[in-house]
Amino acid sequence: MKKLQFPKKFLWGAATSSHQVEGGTKNQWSKWEKENAARLASEAKTKWQPWQQEKFPEMFEAENYISGSACDHYNRFQQDFDLAKELGHSAHRFSIEWSRIEPEEGKFDEKEIEHYRQVLIALRERGITPFVTLWHWTNPLWLEEKGGCESRDFAKHFAKYAEFVASKLGNEVEFWITLNEPTSVIASAYLSGAWPPAKRSYLASWKLYATFAKAHVAAYQSIHALDENAQVGFANILHSFAAYSEKSWLDKIMVKTGRHVANKRMLNLTEGFNDFLTVQYYFHNRFKFPKKLRLADKPENDLGWEIFPEGIYHILKRLKVHKLPIYVTENGLADAGDEKRMDFIKEHLAWIHRSMEEGADVRGYFYWSLLDNFEWDKGFWPRFGLVEVDFKTQERKIRPSALEYAKICKNNELELE
Numbered sequence: 001m002k003k004l005q006f007p008k009k010f011l012w013g014a015a016t017s018s019h020q021v022e023g024g025t026k027n028q029w030s031k032w033e034k035e036n037a038a039r040l041a042s043e044a045k046t047k048w049q050p051w052q053q054e055k056f057p058e059m060f061e062a063e064n065y066i067s068g069s070a071c072d073h074y075n076r077f078q079q080d081f082d083l084a085k086e087l088g089h090s091a092h093r094f095s096i097e098w099s100r101i102e103p104e105e106g107k108f109d110e111k112e113i114e115h116y117r118q119v120l121i122a123l124r125e126r127g128i129t130p131f132v133t134l135w136h137w138t139n140p141l142w143l144e145e146k147g148g149c150e151s152r153d154f155a156k157h158f159a160k161y162a163e164f165v166a167s168k169l170g171n172e173v174e175f176w177i178t179l180n181e182p183t184s185v186i187a188s189a190y191l192s193g194a195w196p197p198a199k200r201s202y203l204a205s206w207k208l209y210a211t212f213a214k215a216h217v218a219a220y221q222s223i224h225a226l227d228e229n230a231q232v233g234f235a236n237i238l239h240s241f242a243a244y245s246e247k248s249w250l251d252k253i254m255v256k257t258g259r260h261v262a263n264k265r266m267l268n269l270t271e272g273f274n275d276f277l278t279v280q281y282y283f284h285n286r287f288k289f290p291k292k293l294r295l296a297d298k299p300e301n302d303l304g305w306e307i308f309p310e311g312i313y314h315i316l317k318r319l320k321v322h323k324l325p326i327y328v329t330e331n332g333l334a335d336a337g338d339e340k341r342m343d344f345i346k347e348h349l350a351w352i353h354r355s356m357e358e359g360a361d362v363r364g365y366f367y368w369s370l371l372d373n374f375e376w377d378k379g380f381w382p383r384f385g386l387v388e389v390d391f392k393t394q395e396r397k398i399r400p401s402a403l404e405y406a407k408i409c410k411n412n413e414l415e416l417e
Helices: 028-047 050-055 073-086 110-125 141-145 154-172 182-190 202-226 249-269 310-322 341-357 400-411
Strands: 002-005 011-015 091-095 129-135 175-180 231-235 240-243 277-280 284-288 326-330 362-368 387-390 395-398 413-416
Touching (some): 011 129, 011 400, 091 362, 110 154, 175 182, 202 231, 240 310, 249 284, 249 310, 277 310, 310 341, 341 362, 341 400, 400 413
Parallel strands (some): 011 091, 011 362, 129 175, 277 326
């Protein structure tokens, strides 16, 4: 048995987002869900493979695509944080729902601020360090009516919201994450049209890089004006890329282009305005010109995404040049049977540890997700949680993989055979 020791103050935990777990949200996503649920249920017949359709028949039910009460985490956060503590977590990442804080433009809800204050206090009382995300893809309806993320005033509105939240809750928060995966929104909402507002525009997609960068920088400056010691970054989904053939210059050009568009551009636009970097890793992309290539013999999760732990090592090594602390703020898989999750976690942690031995300043790992939750346009059938949730009864059940991960968290070391 080989033991890999992690640094003494390394943070261990899991992550959630407000719309996916809280329930009862009123934003552009909850509006879009109701308008598109029947269509999404119908399209499942052609979107997913036969084995997935057989395993998850709920994908054909319209109600699967409506978040509704989700995990009712809004009312059950104390119970859920008890589970996190039991599982040895020393940190937890969650998001504040903008539409709750500012339901009307310029009108801030003090009761909702107090709710999130209690969330923060609950974490602190359990010895869990909070990482607070200010925007996890959802906009208040009033902002959506103004153009949402495409609004010329998106950055201004976001910075004002960020400043208000930080002024009220800053005493309880050290780590702020401004935006969650802006490039995911660019790709899925404005290129493929799979997410609201379901547009397909290369021009809008390209402009949004600058919009999101401006919003992050403005929020960064607002938070630091209130607390110069605050740690502020944004959550960046980073992809693993490989050429099918190292002898093919066309394959390698595709890899270089993919890295720039998906991984580098937002970092370049926000250079100098990050106190730490993040890695959210799910996807390995293998290019054989002129498209991505799927290899049938590679392991995959319930969503059909290839499992490639080595990819996170190469991503972390490339981030060394920025000379900033790094937190893995999301890394997980859909695995309803809990058959692959433990190996997934261990193998990714082994590659993370190797990157640290080679100079990557990684300081924490957050598995996605603490709970089974609402997975956006896919609804409830993909199961990412360390904790299984019965969405009808709201019963929580700790999965065996969560107990294995707890051993790593509590011992601060990874045992490998």
